[in-house]
Amino acid sequence: MNPPDVGATVEAEDVVWLRLDTALGPVARREAARLARRVGMSASRVAEVELAVTEAATNLEKHARDGALALRVVTLPDRAAVELLSLDSGPGIQDLRSALVDGVSSSGTLGVGMGAIARSADTFDVYSVPGSGTALLARFWSGRGGDEAAVAEPAVAGLTRPISGESVCGDGWSARTEMREGGLVVTAMLCDGLGHGPLAALASERARAAFRANAHRSPEEILRALHLQLKGTRGAAVSVARADFSRGSVESCGVGNINVCVVRGDKRHALLSLPGIVGHQVPRLRTFQGQLDPSSVLVLHSDGLSDRWSPADFPGLFRRRPAVIAGHLLGQAGVRRDDAGIVVARAVAS
Numbered sequence: 001m002n003p004p005d006v007g008a009t010v011e012a013e014d015v016v017w018l019r020l021d022t023a024l025g026p027v028a029r030r031e032a033a034r035l036a037r038r039v040g041m042s043a044s045r046v047a048e049v050e051l052a053v054t055e056a057a058t059n060l061e062k063h064a065r066d067g068a069l070a071l072r073v074v075t076l077p078d079r080a081a082v083e084l085l086s087l088d089s090g091p092g093i094q095d096l097r098s099a100l101v102d103g104v105s106s107s108g109t110l111g112v113g114m115g116a117i118a119r120s121a122d123t124f125d126v127y128s129v130p131g132s133g134t135a136l137l138a139r140f141w142s143g144r145g146g147d148e149a150a151v152a153e154p155a156v157a158g159l160t161r162p163i164s165g166e167s168v169c170g171d172g173w174s175a176r177t178e179m180r181e182g183g184l185v186v187t188a189m190l191c192d193g194l195g196h197g198p199l200a201a202l203a204s205e206r207a208r209a210a211f212r213a214n215a216h217r218s219p220e221e222i223l224r225a226l227h228l229q230l231k232g233t234r235g236a237a238v239s240v241a242r243a244d245f246s247r248g249s250v251e252s253c254g255v256g257n258i259n260v261c262v263v264r265g266d267k268r269h270a271l272l273s274l275p276g277i278v279g280h281q282v283p284r285l286r287t288f289q290g291q292l293d294p295s296s297v298l299v300l301h302s303d304g305l306s307d308r309w310s311p312a313d314f315p316g317l318f319r320r321r322p323a324v325i326a327g328h329l330l331g332q333a334g335v336r337r338d339d340a341g342i343v344v345a346r347a348v349a350s
């Protein structure tokens with residue numbers, strides 16, 4: 001089955017980030033209910049989402065050293081979901097299997113209540129490294145009802161988080177997935193607007209609009225269009241990468257400091273970008289090529305994530321869902337002193 005985002009421009013609206021503090025439970029519950037109602041869920045489904053999010057919040061409060069919940073609406077052409085990510089930096093879950101069975105979890109593990117979240121979510125996934133941290137994904141589609149396509153996994157996921165103290169994020173992303181000659185092709189754009197706050201966010205918003213209008217072109221042509229559209233803004237670092245999973249090729253065109261890489265096995269292969277500021281001054285553009293295999297993962301991230309991560313630090317992570325990979329990397333490598341943005345794509349077997 002094709003991923004459900006084929007033929008669609010994939011974006012997610014602003015993420016509500018809730019840091020671990022004393023009022024996490026009630027605030028998370030309220031935000032979850034607001035988003036669930038917005039996508040048209042029934043009252044009973046809203047209640048289930050509220051309950052699951054409250055469980056996740058309680059888990060963080062009781063057991064995590066540091067962490068946050070991210071809540072947002074994810075939209076496909078014909079449906080929408082509320083998505084929850086719970087990200088923490090430890091201590092990790094020693095025994096995931098028993099954590100998922102209610103009543104079996106020993107007290108003092110993060111897993112208490114996780115079984116309830118798993119049962120009510122349409123998609124549930126948890127990745128945990130004992131000693132370092134956990135990423136939990138729960139997705140609740142509106143209009144659920146045994147529809148297999150409704151629970152299939154999108155091939156691409158992006159996530160942004162504003163610098164501490166800001167509510168808007170200057171990093172923005174957009175992606176388009178399509179089938180070409182039977183193979184999955186993902187085109188992804190990540191934009192880091194200079195500085196932070198509303199003016200940086202405006203540059204990213206322009207970049208997203210220009211991407212939507214030009215996503216069928218080559219990465220280099222897309223970047224050229226973005227450069228024109230960002231004139232008069234603060235400017236930005238931008239990369240556009242296209243991964244063709246059946247041909248085994250990736251091409252990338254970028255200006256400024258966006259990290260683009262392909263993870264294959266335990267290795268990370270970087271694709272270069274050029275110096276400059278999109279919207280102000282760009283050099284003669286160049287496209288860089290790389291190789292993919294069907295299980296490779298394409299990652300784009302801004303300098304709001306440390307560059308010093310290695311796939312070997314996260315055993316098994318790059319075989320997980322794109323949203324889990326994006327969430328865990330941002331949670332583990334993200335910095336608080338800058339806007340952070342990441343986009344992850346892989347050809348998920350579904």
Ligand SMILES: [Mn+2]
Binds near residue numbers: 192302303304338339
């Ligand atoms: Mn930045």
